[in-house]
Amino acid sequence: MGVFKIEGGIPLKGEITPQGAKNEALQILCAVLLTGDKVTINNIPDIIDINKLITLLGNLGVKIQRNAPGSITFQADEVNVGYLETEAFKKEGGALRGSIMIVGPLLARFGKGYIPKPGGDKIGRRRLDTHFEGFINLGAKFRYNREDHFYGVETPEEGLQGTDMLLDEASVTGTANIVMAAVLAKGRTTVYNAACEPYLQQLCKMLNSMGAKITGVGSNLLTIEGVESLRGCEHRILPDMIEIGSWIGLAAMTKSEITIKNVSWDNLGLIPNTFRKLGITIEKRNDDIYIPAHKDGYEVKTDIDGSILTIADAPWPGFTPDLLSIVLVVATQAKGDVLIHQKMFESRLFFVDKLIDMGAKIMLCDPHRAVVMGHNFESQLKATTMSSPDIRAGISLLIAALSAKGTSTIQNIEQIDRGYERIDERLRAIGAKIVRE
Numbered sequence: 135m136g137v138f139k140i141e142g143g144i145p146l147k148g149e150i151t152p153q154g155a156k157n158e159a160l161q162i163l164c165a166v167l168l169t170g171d172k173v174t175i176n177n178i179p180d181i182i183d184i185n186k187l188i189t190l191l192g193n194l195g196v197k198i199q200r201n202a203p204g205s206i207t208f209q210a211d212e213v214n215v216g217y218l219e220t221e222a223f224k225k226e227g228g229a230l231r232g233s234i235m236i237v238g239p240l241l242a243r244f245g246k247g248y249i250p251k252p253g254g255d256k257i258g259r260r261r262l263d264t265h266f267e268g269f270i271n272l273g274a275k276f277r278y279n280r281e282d283h284f285y286g287v288e289t290p291e292e293g294l295q296g297t298d299m300l301l302d303e304a305s306v307t308g309t310a311n312i313v314m315a316a317v318l319a320k321g322r323t324t325v326y327n328a329a330c331e332p333y334l335q336q337l338c339k340m341l342n343s344m345g346a347k348i349t350g351v352g353s354n355l356l357t358i359e360g361v362e363s364l365r366g367c368e369h370r371i372l373p374d375m376i377e378i379g380s381w382i383g384l385a386a387m388t389k390s391e392i393t394i395k396n397v398s399w400d401n402l403g404l405i406p407n408t409f410r411k412l413g414i415t416i417e418k419r420n421d422d423i424y425i426p427a428h429k430d431g432y433e434v435k436t437d438i439d440g441s442i443l444t445i446a447d448a449p450w451p452g453f454t455p456d457l458l459s460i461v462l463v464v465a466t467q468a469k470g471d472v473l474i475h476q477k478m479f480e481s482r483l484f485f486v487d488k489l490i491d492m493g494a495k496i497m498l499c500d501p502h503r504a505v506v507m508g509h510n511f512e513s514q515l516k517a518t519t520m521s522s523p524d525i526r527a528g529i530s531l532l533i534a535a536l537s538a539k540g541t542s543t544i545q546n547i548e549q550i551d552r553g554y555e556r557i558d559e560r561l562r563a564i565g566a567k568i569v570r571e
């Protein structure tokens with residue numbers, strides 16, 4: 135397993151261009167299974183999770199033509215659904231979370247979709263009920279093999295039928311999966327309590343450009359008029375808002391002056407204002423974010439009545455759970471106290487132990503809540519050796535290491551590489567001392 139060695143305490147300076155969004159790309163790549171025509175996708179990030187999904191599509195028989203870095207043309211005209219029943223698929227399909235979204239398109243177009251229990255971050259329970267309840271509502275037959283955790287859905291003879299459904303929670307990948315099945319179902323489907331984050335909007339826009347009829351895009355009520363078939367299209371993936379948030383946190387905590395280029399401001403929701411609540415200056419310059427060097431630190435704002443600031447996650451347009459670990463690490467050097475409340479996942483805050491080892495003042499109240507008492511840079515974090523437990527904890531530890539005094543070692547960096555493209559190279563380009571061993 136790879137290791138990063140980081141010499142911290144050095145302010146960085148320069149421009150960063152965010153990669154294409156991992157979580158959008160996972161949805162979009164699965165959608166190429168919905169047509170036999172060519173689909174060209176641009177701005178695909180070169181990261182482990184995405185590359186694994188592309189390999190999986192290739193093993194299913196999807197033709198893959200690489201046009202240029204980040205641009206690939208897919209053609210799913212000779213899909214081998216038999217691959218779903220192989221031992222190789224059982225291993226491969228379970229290697230990442232995003233692979234769950236091949237089920238909806240395969241079910242809709244080929245009458246069956248199978249998947250082993252998907253992987254992804256170990257951040258607590260990650261149920262799939264919303265996905266499968268949605269398929270069952272469309273008429274699919276469901277089976278689950280408890281022994282090898284293998285899920286399967288099949289279309290009845292009469293095909294999938296549109297229906298009205300109210301999701302039990304606004305699951306992001308669940309909504310994407312159901313929408314991809316419903317676009318080829320007979321008649322009208324309505325999906326209420328749908329997730330509506332920008333990446334899902336992007337998926338719906340792409341499907342509409344392929345001939346689907348989806349309205350309500352951006353709201354939590356989607357209406358889908360089923361069509362017979364879809365055609366090819368060209369689609370560009372948005373910049374990764376979680377990576378953008380990571381760069382904001384990194385800039386503040388290392389007192390660096392950084393410009394993040396072409397961030398697609400309109401799709402950042404509460405992200406800039408949440409970091410502003412920590413006292414971080416974020417300037418909008420056209421479609422860029424400019425962050426000045428916070429030489430005198432940053433001071434947490436209190437609520438209007440003076441009570442302690444709480445930052446919590448919520449389904450979009452709420453604040454994304456994927457940035458809470460980063461907010462938490464940045465808060466360790468703020469002036470003031472913050473309560474971090476991770477409502478969605480129950481094991482995502484345990485990494486604070488490592489920050490406490492480095493000297494951060496954090497009280498983990500329970501698996502969901504941590505109070506951070508900021509140091510205001512009066513006491514620098516100490517370098518240490520740590521292992522990256524999940525993708526966002528991993529980048530948070532990397533930010534802590536870049537701010538800490540001395541040389542830190544981060545192990546298990548594959549977790550970071552799952553979601554951040556060439557992070558070491560890009561950090562070196564703005565002055566960081568980081569090597570991969």
Ligand SMILES: CC(=O)N[C@H]1[C@@H](OP(=O)(O)OP(=O)(O)OC[C@H]2O[C@@H](n3ccc(=O)[nH]c3=O)[C@H](O)[C@@H]2O)O[C@H](CO)[C@@H](O)[C@@H]1O
Pocket residue numbers: 157160231232259260261303304305306307308449454455456477478479
């Ligand atoms: C590949 C991908 O796109 N992964 C993202 C996707 O995962 P994913 O689609 O797996 O996450 P879900 O939206 O299904 O749910 C995530 C967690 O939040 C809980 N939950 C969800 C909806 C809700 O209204 N209330 C609620 O409590 C669920 O029970 C679950 O524990 O969305 C998550 C939530 O933004 C992100 O952290 C993941 O990075």
Ligand SMILES: C=C(OP(=O)(O)O)C(=O)O
Pocket residue numbers: 156157183230231232253254255456525526553
């Ligand atoms: C939780 C995440 O990823 P995944 O859903 O792929 O595990 C994430 O991107 O922060």
